Amino acid sequence: MADVTKASRAGAAPARGLAVAGGPKGRRSRSLWSDAWRQFRKHKLALTGTFLLLFIALMVTFGPLLYPTNPTAIDIPASIEQQVQGQPAFSAAHPFGVDDLGQDMLARIFVGGRKSLLVGLMAVIVAMTIGTLVGAMAGYFGKGVDSLLMRLTDLFIALPQLPLLLLISYLYRDRLRDIFGLETGILILLVVVIGALNWMPVARLVRASFLSLKEKEFVEAARCIGASTPSIIFKHILPNVLSPVIVAATLGVGAAIISESTLSFLGLGFPPDVPTWGSMLSNGRDQLILPWTWHVPVLPGIMIFLVVLSINYIGDGLRDALDPRSRI
């Protein structure tokens, strides 16, 4: 589906070049971003994904304000109704029913979604920062720095991801909980560990671009006018390698959300009394058997699926929009 619009793009390319060069009145020149946006809009599924993701993000951010039910309050009559009488406790008080303890599903989905999205976003920021710095240094300085940093990257690639995530999360959770408190401690731990195990592809990507870009004339020109090394790296070269980084970052958010949910699902992420989509799904596993309670694990699972699916479609659309080679 990525290539649907290729034919129309091919026709548009020369016209665009003329518009920028000749600049006839009434036509605004296009920046990289407005151009990317025009391409992105043509990818209908990516656009749908963007709206869905925005909707979910707004929902979990502002939902708890509009729907003030306490996510940890236990409604025993509703729980009994659901467990014993054999019907889901859908009511005005609990539009999505309650879980096995009688806690409101909708409120938990809001609060859990905040955690899942936050971990995904922050872990990617960590991963992109490390990856960009390592890749930029390796590519720009070359020689010893390059081979040292690339050895490090290869080493990290060879580390077994999920086993290490599980191990570190289990071993260090108590210490971080003592320092930062229950929720923040685990949040910091997950963000740092997921980020620290996912920066390698970005580092390689950025390094490869830096290797070729640092030989270009505009870098030479910048050096001639006396630009400092950090300024050349961050102001002159880095903006040119942002496109693939943005695509990788987008897809990385989805992967990080899955990592967090997997950890919570295996009982090594957030503790069971802090709702996240992964832990809700894990806690509700036993509820799968009964025809009137299976929504308890399935609802958070659908939320994870929808978010990851939207992100993957957005990433697909961004790749098409930001990669100029795909437009030729």
Add this chain to the structure above:
Amino acid sequence: MGTYIIRRVLTAIPTLIVISMVIFAILKLAPGDPLAQFAANPNVPPEVRQNIRRQLGLDDPIPVQYAKWAGEWVQGNWGFSFASRTDVQPLILDRLGTTLYVIGLSYALALLIAIPIGILSAVKQYSIFDQVATTIAFFGFSLPTFFSGLLVILLFSVRLGWLPFIYESNTAHDGLLGLWERLKFAALPVLVLGFFQAAQLMRYTRASMLENIKLDYVRTARAKGLRERTVVYTHVLRNAMIPIITIIALNLPGIFSGAVVTETIFRVPGIGSLLINSIQSSDTPVVMSVVFITSILVVVFNLLADVIYGVLDPRIKYS
């Protein structure tokens, strides 16, 4: 080529040593005392605890402890599992068989689904078949295994009652009936893992085919008057498979991560569920060995991928 392989193997060894050091350090620097259970027991006086510590070498500096561990590990002495009360090596090797059986079946399933569909999708690009297949693939790798596992349990075990959702390696029957039962127990974990892998592989196959289809040698083949089938299956496919085969080798250790999740859901007695149980019971010798074995798998398959690439593609020159 020969020297290249030797050089790669020689660089893999220091990588593995550093990885084992990293894992060892993570375990050693973690808070918590391996003798904590004795500390809580009033019948064990502090002097006795000190003696046990000294005997187990827990007071040695960490590098010394590492050297001792590494020396024993390469000789096949992987330590003693506190939780299972057996030696670690037979425990792991026993479990590894089950994991490889489930992973092997699911990978075979994934290849059987992904490659033909990927090829057809690329050949009939933009057709209804292609659109349905790419959409399903997109859904497939957006669906985390822990959720698809629950969904197949809900459908095939709870609703339809066709398949068991708790794995049993011992079957009541022998012969064909026993084999049938074994397959039934493995069916759901294999389905979940296989579908996830198939979704990724299908996308790679399609992309690789499409990349090759528009190249000049394909035009030449068509211009020679070869039949379309010959062009696609002998000319394009052979070249398109080169990156696919390396991706298959690279992904194999990754499927192990999926196995941790599916083994937990379906209670498969494999190496993944062993890892989870050992982490939760602080069974350090088992954890150390399992994590290190997965690292060995990652390094070995990365190496294999590089070597296979060179064998398949004569354009690659090793210097």
